[in-house]
Amino acid sequence: MIYLYYDSRTGNVERFINKVVQITGWTALRIQDGLEVQEAGHLITYTTNFGKVPEKTETFMQQQAHLISSVTSSGNRNWGRNFAIAADKISENFDIPTAMKFELSGTLEDINQFIDIIKNQHYDSKRGSEKLDIA
Template sequence: MVHLYYDSKTGNVQRFIQKVAQITGWQVHKIEDGLKVCEAGHLVTYTTKLGCVPDNTRLFMDRHADMIYSVTSSGNRNWGKNFGLAANKVSEDYDVPLAMKFELSGTMEDIHQFIDIIKHQYNDSKRGSKKLDIA
């Protein structure tokens, strides 16, 4: 079973995750106080303040980075080079492969691409390559 851990502020990431879960049946876990991480999985977060990692995401990764196979981030293309930059920063800071980035709550194409990446590159793997093969 695939486990997805997500952080969402405006609801964009939550909408993306809910669509993924509806299609796949994967387990989703919202990052919040008291979340116990018992299974390794994948992180999906958002980018805030024009390129920053959300505080909640950083705290989560400080505690559970060894349980995370990949990181994906939402963003806004209006931010130019800062689009989805949280994923790059999490990848670099915690040595976790970057799976992909998507805009706002993602398109159906983004959702299917994410599912494909997780199924074929990172599911049940030992973190895979740190290289940005997809993003």
């Protein structure tokens, strides 16, 4: 079973996750205060304030990073170089590979790419996959 841990403020990440779960049957848990993670999984979050990691995501990672195999972030391409940069910051701060970045709630192509990456590439390295840093 693959576990996905996600943070969503405007609903974009939640819509992305709901589509992934509908296709795969994977387990998705929304990050909230007191969430106790027992299983290794993948983080999906958003970028806020033109390039910041959401506070709830940051707190979650400080407590659970040892169980997170990859990070994926949504963003808005209008932010230029700060597009989905939360993934880059989390990757660097917690030494976790970036799986991918997608805009807003993602396209069907984004969803299929995410599923492929998680299913087929995340088992290849120390924490997931060095190959994952394709974003």
